[in-house]
Amino acid sequence: MVGRSLISASELGRDQYEYLFREASKFNKSRPLLGKIVGLAFFEPSTRTYLSFETAAKRLGASVIGFQSEASTSVAKGENLGDTVRMLSSYADLIVMRHKFDGAAKFASSLATVPVINAGDGKHEHPTQALVDLYSIWKKFGGIDGLVYGLLGDLKYSRTINSLLRALDKFQPKKVYLISPPQLRTRQEILEKLKLPYEEVSKVDEVVGELDVMYVTRIQRERFPDEFEYMKVRDSYRVDQRVVQSMKEGSVVMHPLPRVNEIDRRVDGDPRAYYFKQASLAVEIRMALLDWILGGQ
């Protein structure tokens, strides 16, 4: 992985995922990336991903340069993506990039002379979120295999779902339920490459008692042709105390955050609520990834 870009969750093999999980959980190197510079190119706003990459880089001893929105860059003056990437790749040893267009990270990696990590490109992929997700599951259950997963919400336009499915596909989950309204089902180009056993269902109640991991994403209002259609499905995909209490003991509710109202705040106190712990694990797994790619000693 040293010197390589990471654009899609499908680029890592099972061994590589597990290597990163082990490294992240026992990371004890002292500032291995001292003298390195990590460039954070966030053309789209972000809180958690930006801050966790910044924290990870700094904890490894690297310096951080970058920006958090197009408005604060020359892109706002009309500079194209290519020129920004070329400039940044001459300053930094690695670029972490988020962009609103699908495929932007791959395009950037074709121009950059340093590795590019895709921190979200449009509705395409977000492979390091999948790393955070699987690492969180690995920490909780000691592995990824043999568990029953339920992925809930907007499965069509969610980049975290695409990457999570591709990462899960490197393991042997017992079953993956894809729970969504019919108009927000997982895209065909993602589904047809999967080998894992999956089933598409419309109602969470049908499968909730089987789940070890419930992974919730937001149903986005703007994806619906009209308000009425949105209102019809919105509440069927809201995870409240009643839903969580139907889950097995020892199971977990996860969410890539930010949440709006898809998980009732009263669920936060339930022992199955795992999303804040999941967010807190982002720094160490991103440390392991940065250290691996930049070949820290």
Added chain:
Amino acid sequence: MEGELIVRKIKDGTVIDHIPQGKALLLLRLIGITGAEGYRLAVVSNVESRKMGKKDIIKVEGKELMGYEVELIALVAPTVTINIVRNYEVIEKRKISPPRIVRRLLKCPNNSCITNNDPEATSEFQLINQTPLLLSCSFCETMLSGDQVVKQLLGE
């Protein structure tokens, strides 16, 4: 070549054989031959073929097809054979297959793809399946079907 019963041999040029039935006029439009270029042109449709049942044939006198034109044909009609004729003899018989990578020629149908939003990011598709034709955008993975390819190439 069964079509010879209808149209005589050409002296120099290209015979496009084994065209799927009914696609000859489409192929001519794709390679931009309108009839106004001055080539002697024969289009034979719905003739018997041992391999295909029925097929179309095109004969163009005075023109040897270029790589780019062959690529266009291969995308929409991969069964085609291209025969280059010089002095009434077939000097080269080429079976064609669609290119594994198609660059610049087609537009990604996903409006949010970087190739539709950055002047420097040019389109690139990978061949997923030959028959029926299926391509996948190298950047955003959106699929492009054979029908969509034909519509784009014909500017519809």
